[in-house]
Amino acid sequence: MTTQIELSHIDKHYGVFHALKDVSLSIEKGSFVALVGPSGCGKSTLLRSIAGLETITSGTLKIAGETMTGVPPRKRDVAMVFQSYALYPHMTVEENLTYSLRLHGVNKAEARQKAAEVAATTGLSALLKRYPRELSGGQRQRVAMGRAIIRNPKAFLFDEPLSNLDAALRVHMRKEIRTLHDRLGATSVYVTHDQIEAMTMADHVVVMRDGVIEQQGSPLELYDHPISKFVAGFIGSPAMNFVPGTIGADSRSVNLEINGSLSLPLNRTLDTGRKVIVGLRPEHLVVADPGMATLRLPVAVVESTGSMTYVTTNTTPELTVVETRRMNIRAGDSVDLTIAPEHVHLFDPTTEQAI
Structure with a gap:
């Protein structure tokens, strides 16, 4: 060219x-x-x-x-x-x-x-x-x-x-x-x-x-x-969710500092105890069946556009979830979420560069 x-x-x-x-x-x-x-x-x-x-x-x-x-x-x-x-x-x-x-x-x-x-x-x-x-x-x-x-x-x-x-x-x-x-x-x-x-x-x-x-x-x-x-x-709309986290004892999971400590599996190995920022895109968080979920979080707001459902969790920090299905969820309910390990982004909390 x-x-x-x-x-x-x-x-x-x-x-x-x-x-x-x-x-x-x-x-x-x-x-x-x-x-x-x-x-x-x-x-x-x-x-x-x-x-x-x-x-x-x-x-x-x-x-x-x-x-x-x-x-x-x-x-x-x-x-x-x-x-x-x-x-x-x-x-x-x-x-x-x-x-x-x-x-x-x-x-x-x-x-x-x-x-x-x-x-x-x-x-x-x-x-x-x-x-x-x-x-x-x-x-x-x-x-x-x-x-x-x-x-x-x-x-x-x-x-x-x-x-x-x-x-x-x-x-x-x-x-x-x-x-x-x-x-x-x-x-x-x-x-x-x-x-x-x-x-x-x-x-x-x-x-x-x-x-x-x-x-x-x-x-x-x-x-x-x-x-x-x-x-x-x-890049991405709605914007990516960011949650503080720590690499777990098995070196292949990350513990999220949200509503206590919830664990997500990773598709790579990192140093145990390392502090990270975890990035989760709203469209990659999936509302799962009970028992299949990785995260169970309370719901603050549910917004439906007909073709899309936007769920905001009642957590600190809050998470935004985008579902293409119509969901029978209301504010005050709890929602079960899962995410594929390959969709979990990690960033260094000091440099903010991708890990």
């Missing part, structure tokens, strides 16, 4: 604040990469640095093999789609789409032809004569994407483009953006704080924390093998 965007040892300072710390990342041509993390982790700063909207303090940035140091945004041949759409309110959809082409001297006939092609691709053909105020949020976002597509750039940069949409429309637009990416054979870098967006849309997910890359890999690699408690808690 050809590397389309390459960042080597990127640092970014805002005065004394160190926003990006020795960030290195290779983005392959045609890939869809999601930058994800909590607010302030540096993901938008990294995206804006690729676009040239931020000047990096040190390091090297290359796009399609060309060094971008000192190159202004308009000459980087990348297209950015913003959260705010950034459409010109006094221009029609067609005029918004063709604006960048007209700036670069493309004649009106050719610009209109390209606008018609992009409109057909993005479902905007019937809206070309409308103004932004006459469009829904999803339609405006399509115009913003169409304006990026029409330039045929070397990379598409998305800065939380779906944050202003309602939940149902976000799900729909996720599919549309990914479908467009595949159809165009584009290289896309997508910033989001929503790990569900990252997991469902991207080929490669980069989890950032405090200006550094905490972990990167395919969505399922991060889900199955998080390298730290931070990644384990960030």
